[in-house]
Amino acid sequence: LATGGAPRPQVKEGIGPQLPRPNRVRVPTRRELASYGIKLPSQRIAEEKAREAERNQYETGVQLTDEEIDAMHQDELARQFAQSQQHRYGETYQHDTQQAEDDDTAAEAELARQFAASQQQRYSGEQPAGAQPFSLDDLDFSPMKVLVDEGPHEPLFTPGVMPESTPVQQPVAPQP
Known part of the structure; x- marks a missing residue:
């Protein structure tokens, strides 16, 4: 049954055109x-060894405790x-944040003062004739208070009395 030129169904080929593979990833050099400020592990190990040697030179005459x-x-x-x-951030990073916060609070206070002055100017003008000053009674209204009457009154709806009906009994037929 095996024919030489027939395609083999066991081998599954990809559908569509064969696209070129993407370029390989280029690994950055040490330089x-x-x-970018990234140190290779070998550089870190060399720096740590240099620090340890520096400490050992410093500690030759003095024994330090674990806490020290x-x-x-x-x-x-x-x-x-x-x-x-x-x-990462440069020399002025820490100083600029405090100065920027101070500048922000000063600008915010100035804006608040200007806003209060403009509102005072806008709403402090003369009241038109016939306008009454504001009172708390103006806010003491409710449409529900008008609709609700707390006094005694007859009920709006009462169910009617229905005469009791006797259940209809089916005549029992004698069974043959």
């Missing part, structure tokens, strides 16, 4: 990564974080 070592490690991490933030 490009360094320009942890404190130094935390200080180093804080310094690295501050350096990365400075590298």
